């Protein structure tokens with residue numbers, strides 16, 4: 001057998017085509033007594049119809065492939081942006097294994113997060129003992145500077161009280177009394193990863209600034225990225241601030257953690273915003289959040305407790321970046337440097353070069369609220385026409401904001417916002433009202449396969465293409481990246497559709 005030969009280990013792509021596996025699959029099918037291929041094909045065709053779409057949209061109790069993840073996943077992404085911080089998830093082990101592997105598959109980096117490993121006894125009697133033991137083990141074994149605690153559904157269902165458990169753990173000497181253990185309750189039967197990010201960011205900032213009062217200004221601007229998975233975006237925001245000579249604190253900077261250099265030496269906590277600097281963020285001039293719906297509670301907290309002004313700016317596309325730079329300039333009195341003006345000119349030039357391929361193109365997209373708002377603004381700038389905009393973790397404020405953006409452009413008139421819907425709904429939409437392009441994360445691969453709609457991978461997670469997360473989608477350079485991914489996907493598709501000599505290929509153009 002080739003798979004027994006260690007010099008010739010086969011990937012599953014080729015392995016399962018071997019006779020042995022083919023026989024096994026055939027036997028399994030026979031044993032299961034499934035429907036005939038003709039019946040399967042008949043039903044598959046029916047799922048492409050308007051009749052099926054109506055039934056699909058009338059379902060209430062079932063969700064199929066929602067475009068969202070659970071709260072603690074967002075919470076631990078926020079936590080690893082802080083210096084030496086270990087995310088500690090109070091709940092079952094399997095959940096944490098899922099979070100770690102989800103991030104590792106996207107970022108291609110190790111991701112450290114521990115769990116209190118609650119099992120049946122803890123589910124009945126409460127998880128306090130798990131917390132007491134778990135904090136002590138984490139503190140002694142992994143030597144973090146801060147342990148950030150969040151919860152899984154199990155701990156929330158039985159009503160574990162994190163503040164009381166952490167106090168009791170400190171009383172039991174699991175960690176020193178003055179050791180920072182911020183926490184956030186992150187039940188996944190409500191909200192999503194963006195809510196979890198928000199809850200944890202608020203939890204960490206309130207812990208680090210506890211007892212402090214904003215009395216002076218340190219002359220800095222705080223940036224809060226939100227649930228950001230493009231490492232290039234964090235680097236772009238820092239580059240822009242440095243070009244403008246602005247003192248800033250990034251709350252929190254997980255760019256090193258999620259993209260650390262391979263030096264041959266393993267570091268458990270690379271990079272991160274220093275805890276002293278994060279604590280001093282209470283004294284900044286202002287906070288700019290780069291996403292709105294993953295920072296709502298954090299901004300409310302900063303406004304009400306720190307008495308610090310907060311703003312939301314998404315530096316996506318030309319207008320988004322213009323507004324971001326003008327906000328920075330207005331807050332700090334620093335001029336926008338000529339270098340950034342040149343970058344703007346180059347981005348506008350690139351958009352102009354490609355506009356004939358993009359004008360009027362019908363687009364479907366899905367993802368988190370802030371991502372789709374940024375992408376919608378960008379598509380409207382390049383003359384493309386959003387048609388289906390699907391957001392599983394939607395809310396009324398988001399839908400009103402997006403609708404106003406669509407209403408303000410002639411290219412937005414044909415768009416429908418599908419709030420709270422999932423990717424199986426989107427499948428029906430793509431079959432019944434087809435579009436030229438689909439934008440979303442790797443799960444769109446199944447929609448691409450079924451509906452043949454070309455897919456541009458933008459969002460989170462992206463498991464099946466490498467390195468996209470290293471690029472920026474922010475700033476003028478980010479606009480060129482977005483443009484590149486979108487227009488070249490359309491051109492690839494055009495080439496694919498004109499590839500048969502003398503048939504579909506009448507004038508197979510070299511120049512596009």
Ligand code: SF4
Nearest residue numbers: 070095098152153188
């Ligand atoms: S939804 Fe709840 S049970 Fe499922 S992985 Fe997330 S936290 Fe765990």
